[in-house]
Amino acid sequence: MASVATHPMQGFPVRPLKFTIDELTQADFVWSPRVPEFAVFLNALGVHVPYFERYLVHSMRKAREHITDPELKRDATAIIGQEAHHANNFLKLNARLAERYPRMPEFEAANKKYFEGAANRDSLKRLTGFTAGYETFTFLAGGIILQNHPRWLADAQPLMNALWVWHQVEEVEHGAVAIDVYRHLYGEHEWYRKWMVLVALTHIFRETFTAYFHMARVEGWLRRPRRALRCVGFFLRLGGIFLKNALPAFRRGYDPRRHPLVTDGQSPIQIAWRRYEAEGGNVLEIDRDKMAEILRVTRYGDTAG
Structure with a gap:
């Protein structure tokens, strides 16, 4: 039986998973029937994420040359591997989403230009600082989404369910690496890390907002006042949840390993998925039955509100 580390951020592996995104149909694009706004929110968030992930890979490769701590160098190598696989899968997803959402190529081109330009001109301090600031929120997304999986993802399209669970589990796993790397190199400039949290x-917010409301318009949600209010309300509520959970990141000595999402409220899915995958379980599609198998329970999600 394979074993996994007790703490999700300890000795995390690289998992080269490939999802059959080409099998999705347009009917699958709004993939959460229970909370369609959540599906569109993540679709919108994912527009720019793979371009940031490539920026992160560039940042960590440059930083790795200056890291003297062997364990931190191992973690930097592991985050490079994880994020490279994330980017590959999400670029394929974006290509499919462009079949339904006409402005997708425009959004992607703008983010490609932004992150490639930044990667070429940013100093090492800016590279590692912005990466640490951005990873503050990808880590939070991991914890928040896994905690709310029964509400938002229990009945989701199985491939998309599996794709986002994998992504969020790994975002939690490497959630401390970028901050550790920045502090290893520039620990005396804690103020700069906090500033980069705001920049990120x-x-x-800007990129997700723009893509979200474009997608909502295509889905016809903005043509009906009550539906439009629901759409806007979900975006604002989810944004509020992220901001509330981001507050600890502005404290001196902030460590994601001690964030309440990990210490007090770590999702059972985070623990069970890591064990299940390490034991050779197939995690490329997840429905209610598969999640029950992963969690070793009889039923999953029946009482989710």
Whole structure:
């Protein structure tokens, strides 16, 4: 039986998973029947994520040359591997989403230009600082989404369910690496890390907002006042949840390993999925029955609200 580390951020592996995204149909694009706004929110978030992930890979490769701690160097190598596989899968997903959402190529081109340009011109301090700021929110997304899986993902399209569970589990696993790397190199400039959290938040909010409301318009949600209010309300509520959970990141000595999402409220899915995958379980599609198997329970999600 394979074993996994007790703490999700300890000795995490690289998993070269490939999802059959080409099998999705347009009917699958709004993939959460229970909360369609959540599906569109993640679709919108995912538009720019793979381009940031390539920026992160570039950042960590440059930083790795200056890391003297062997364990941190191992973690930097592992995050490079994890994020490279994330980017490959999400670029394929974006290509499929472009079949339904006309402005997808425009959004992707803008983010490709932004992150490639930044990767070429940013100093090592800016590379590692912005990466640490951005990873503050990808880590939070991992914890928040896994905690709310019964509400938002229990009945999701199985491939998309599996894709996002994998992504969020790994975002939690490497959630401390970028901050550790920045502090290893520039620990005396803690103020700069906090500033980069705000810079990253602004970028994430702007890009997700633009793509979300484009997708909502295509889905016809903005043509009906009550449906439009529901759409806007979900975006604002989810944004509020992220902001509330981001507050600890502005404290001196902030460590994602001690964030309440990990210490107090770590999702059972986070623990069970890592064990199940390490034992050779197939995690490329997840429905209610598969999640029950992963969690070793009889039924999953029946009482989710």
